Amino acid sequence: MTSEASTLVESPSPIEMADRLMRWQPVVTSWDAFRRDPGEVAALVAELKAMGALPSYARPHEEWVLQQRLRLALFKQNGSSPAAADIICDECGLRPAEVFGCCLECAEFSRQTIDSAGNGITHFDVGYHLKTGTWGLFFSESFSGSGCGRSEIRHAISFGYPVRRDAVMALNPVVAAGSFHRIRQARGIYLPDIFPLHHLRDMTIEGRSFSPSEFHVWLRDQCVMPLLEEGYDMLSLKDRVTTLVQRP
Amino acid sequence: MTNKYRFIIGSDPYAAKDDRWCEASTLKEALGILFSKADSPEFLTGRKESVFLPGVSLPLPSSEVIQVWSDNPKTAERSIAFQKQFDKRHPHCTSHHFRLHPHRGDGVDCGVECEIPVTEIARYRENHLLSKALPYHGDSDALSPLGQLATKHREAAIALKDDLQRQRFLHSISVESMRKEEQGLREKSSLLSDKIHTMELYLDGVHNHLIIHDGQRADHSKPYLVFQKRLFLDEEMAPVLNFSVESFDFDDVGSAEAFLGAPDNFKQFLPYDKMILVTRIKRHEKDYGDPFINAMLSSVNRSHIVWIRDGDRVIRAGCDISFSDQIFPSLEELTEREAALLHKFYAKSGDDYAFGSKTPFGEIHPDWKKRVLPFNTRLFSDWRPTFNEWMSKPQSVDRLNAIQEVIREYVREEALSGQGTQIKFLIFLQGLADQGDHLLSVPKGVNLMDDKIFLRYFKPLAERHFAITDPTLLRTWDAALASVIKGTPIRVHMPDVKDPLFFNKKSFQATLLRKSKRGVKEWRSRPSKVSLSGVSWMPLPETFDRKFLKSLLSDRLWKESHRFETQIIHRYLVDNSFVA
Numbered sequence: 001m002t003s004e005a006s007t008l009v010e011s012p013s014p015i016e017m018a019d020r021l022m023r024w025q026p027v028v029t030s031w032d033a034f035r036r037d038p039g040e041v042a043a044l045v046a047e048l049k050a051m052g053a054l055p056s057y058a059r060p061h062e063e064w065v066l067q068q069r070l071r072l073a074l075f076k077q078n079g080s081s082p083a084a085a086d087i088i089c090d091e092c093g094l095r096p097a098e099v100f101g102c103c104l105e106c107a108e109f110s111r112q113t114i115d116s117a118g119n120g121i122t123h124f125d126v127g128y129h130l131k132t133g134t135w136g137l138f139f140s141e142s143f144s145g146s147g148c149g150r151s152e153i154r155h156a157i158s159f160g161y162p163v164r165r166d167a168v169m170a171l172n173p174v175v176a177a178g179s180f181h182r183i184r185q186a187r188g189i190y191l192p193d194i195f196p197l198h199h200l201r202d203m204t205i206e207g208r209s210f211s212p213s214e215f216h217v218w219l220r221d222q223c224v225m226p227l228l229e230e231g232y233d234m235l236s237l238k239d240r241v242t243t244l245v246q247r248p
Numbered sequence: 249m250t251n252k253y254r255f256i257i258g259s260d261p262y263a264a265k266d267d268r269w270c271e272a273s274t275l276k277e278a279l280g281i282l283f284s285k286a287d288s289p290e291f292l293t294g295r296k297e298s299v300f301l302p303g304v305s306l307p308l309p310s311s312e313v314i315q316v317w318s319d320n321p322k323t324a325e326r327s328i329a330f331q332k333q334f335d336k337r338h339p340h341c342t343s344h345h346f347r348l349h350p351h352r353g354d355g356v357d358c359g360v361e362c363e364i365p366v367t368e369i370a371r372y373r374e375n376h377l378l379s380k381a382l383p384y385h386g387d388s389d390a391l392s393p394l395g396q397l398a399t400k401h402r403e404a405a406i407a408l409k410d411d412l413q414r415q416r417f418l419h420s421i422s423v424e425s426m427r428k429e430e431q432g433l434r435e436k437s438s439l440l441s442d443k444i445h446t447m448e449l450y451l452d453g454v455h456n457h458l459i460i461h462d463g464q465r466a467d468h469s470k471p472y473l474v475f476q477k478r479l480f481l482d483e484e485m486a487p488v489l490n491f492s493v494e495s496f497d498f499d500d501v502g503s504a505e506a507f508l509g510a511p512d513n514f515k516q517f518l519p520y521d522k523m524i525l526v527t528r529i530k531r532h533e534k535d536y537g538d539p540f541i542n543a544m545l546s547s548v549n550r551s552h553i554v555w556i557r558d559g560d561r562v563i564r565a566g567c568d569i570s571f572s573d574q575i576f577p578s579l580e581e582l583t584e585r586e587a588a589l590l591h592k593f594y595a596k597s598g599d600d601y602a603f604g605s606k607t608p609f610g611e612i613h614p615d616w617k618k619r620v621l622p623f624n625t626r627l628f629s630d631w632r633p634t635f636n637e638w639m640s641k642p643q644s645v646d647r648l649n650a651i652q653e654v655i656r657e658y659v660r661e662e663a664l665s666g667q668g669t670q671i672k673f674l675i676f677l678q679g680l681a682d683q684g685d686h687l688l689s690v691p692k693g694v695n696l697m698d699d700k701i702f703l704r705y706f707k708p709l710a711e712r713h714f715a716i717t718d719p720t721l722l723r724t725w726d727a728a729l730a731s732v733i734k735g736t737p738i739r740v741h742m743p744d745v746k747d748p749l750f751f752n753k754k755s756f757q758a759t760l761l762r763k764s765k766r767g768v769k770e771w772r773s774r775p776s777k778v779s780l781s782g783v784s785w786m787p788l789p790e791t792f793d794r795k796f797l798k799s800l801l802s803d804r805l806w807k808e809s810h811r812f813e814t815q816i817i818h819r820y821l822v823d824n825s826f827v828a
Binding site: 085086087088089090091092093094097101115126127128129130133154164 | 288295300307309310311366367369370
């Protein structure tokens with residue numbers, strides 16, 4: 001009886017599983033501690049070597065963290081620090097830049113998330129919604145060659161996020177779905193494209209907008225539930241997502 | 249007099265058009281103009297080259313601020329100073345990154361005046377609009393006479409349009425209902441015509457038959473042997489009746505009947521006591537000299553005749569069925585087709601890639617990737633799983649089953665579509681058994697559609713060619729008898745695989761009979777000329793020709809084909825006088 005009850009409790013419904021996935025937060029490392037004591041160079045190199053040579057799409061986030069720690073350790077060995085360049089991080093405007101004009105905290109966040117995507121014509125990004133004074137998700141499509149120069153349609157698919165970071169995090173399942181389809185295509189499985197951004201294009205034509213909660217439900221139905229139905233291992237996918245969306 | 253400067257917002261002022269610039273004496277005025285002039289200033293966020301300017305930039309992310317640029321000399325100087333300072337510290341960066349060239353494009357320097365948070369745009373826009381708004385003149389709804397007329401007309405037009413649209417909608421509904429009705433009628437009529445055709449088939453043999461020779465009938469307990477190979481009457485009869493194969497047509501069927509009226513003759517043509525044979529009148533089309541007449545008469549030449557022999561009684565029955573080369577096809581063919589389809593889908597060995605071959609372009613150097621590609625390039629083939637990897641996943645088993653089911657369904661559908669003629673033939677035989685006055689020695693009222701009952705009275709004889717009399721071979725063919733296909737499921741009679749010569753026989757059958765559509769005569773006469781790489785040789789003497797062919801074919805094949813020819817000759821030309 002108890003075992004049955006425990007299994008009933010342990011196995012969540014598909015919607016619960018999807019919600020659990022969408023509540024995923026990026027990894028946050030305490031960089032201040034590592035700045036003070038990054039560790040021994042030799043030990044870090046040995047730890048990196050022990051991880052083995054993996055293909056780039058299968059590298060875990062911990063490897064990147066170890067690499068940054070190794071950089072910090074090498075700086076310390078030479079008696080300098082990356083902050084000596086005296087450039088301030090463009091993302092936060094607070095901390096000194098350490099990785100290509102960016103501090104380690106911002107670099108870690110941005111390599112695990114995405115705030116814009118698109119091909120040459122359609123584009124999807126996060127922006128400020130002036131009418132409501134909140135942050136929102138925008139879909140834009142540009143046209144040219146019809147005799148009237150270049151024109152662009154831009155439509156807020158959802159707005160009402162108080163902070164920019166909330167809007168970025170709302171896009172996270174889209175990233176997962178996108179990379180999922182990219183993996184499938186790379187494996188040679190060419191099915192009709194069901195990438196959810198194409199449905200967003202229809203919404204611009206209808207002129208509809210979502211509230212954040214509506215957008216959450218819509219995303220869950222459109223791109224997370226189909227993946228769960230296919231039985232794809234989403235938790236292992238998560239690692240791939242973070243590495244597929246790498247930035248320099 | 250105050251100096252006026254030029255201002256612009258956005259992260260990339262040098263690429264902007266002239267209409268985005270504005271002239272103002274103070275920053276506040278400029279912001280008012282700029283933020284009201286731009287359609288969507290909130291999208292112009294970002295810092296040029298992502299450079300944080302200390303002392304000017306706000307402590308905010310670049311995606312949340314809008315840069316304001318001006319050609320004020322003080323601002324430009326500040327920008328130039330920062331640029332120089334930056335170049336001194338990072339000499340390696342100047343040529344690639346952080347290009348803050350402080351000039352406007354026409355020689356005048358400019359720089360970043362300030363940064364505005366996106367969230368504060370509304371303030372500047374409102375101020376500007378309020379200052380420019382027209383005064384409000386009161387709240388009367390009065391319209392001029394022209395305006396009243398225009399609104400009235402407009403309302404009438406809208407009502408008219410609505411009415412038109414409604415009527416169109418109703419019309420489309422009625423059209424749709426009529427269309428559905430018509431479709432139903434069409435389906436009914438097609439069903440009716442099918443039924444009529446079935447009835448015609450059923451009574452075809454009864455109305456359209458001729459007893460060529462009558463006599464004592466064979467043993468009733470024996471079944472009819474139904475020959476599986478469809479023959480061509482012109483090829484069978486023309487040599488005997490001194491016609492040429494080309495000239496024989498439907499007009500000569502009478503003389504063929506007259507020839508078969510003699511017992512010695514029909515016993516050669518129909519060798520077994522109780523048997524049924526289907527022949528088409530002519531294999532190839534005959535040219536009558538007129539395309540219209542050709543079209544009319546060739547349809548008659550294409551019609552079929554069913555020959556039924558029961559002891560000394562021979563019946564010729566007309567039949568409105570277009571048979572294929574096989575009367576009841578063996579299911580080996582279907583299984584072979586399925587295997588061929590499966591072969592397309594699956595890899596040959598587990599190390600090959602699923603759904604495709606490993607090296608599609610033949611042999612390549614093993615290190616070609618290292619030589620040709622840059623080190624960080626990944627190919628699609630690296631992502632592709634091999635067949636074993638693909639099979640090891642749990643969900644792939646279901647997919648595999650689904651694929652196999654699709655293939656099986658496809659093959660079954662093909663088989664069912666090919667069954668049409670067989671079922672028609674069954675209906676034809678059923679009609680003969682029921683309505684014919686003892687045309688068949690089958691009791692009236694038996695259901696021949698049941699395959700067990702059918703096999704009691706009829707035995708499909710899988711004698712692919714007409715000349716095999718070797719009893720050992722016949723026994724093997726009997727083992728491979730085709731079953732009578734009736735609906736699903738299909739029953740498969742596999743031949744005896746323990747027979748050591750089975751595969752040889754099968755290959756012989758495949759090469760000699762199934763694939764070659766040439767007649768027996770053409771075996772010798774065809775290869776008179778050999779051409780290799782464009783060079784054509786003179787025709788060689790016949791002896792050499794035969795030797796050449798003999799070396800090409802295997803001994804078994806050669807012997808069988810030779811025996812085949814001689815038996816044909818011995819059947820029709822008993823005295824062998826025409827053979828040199």
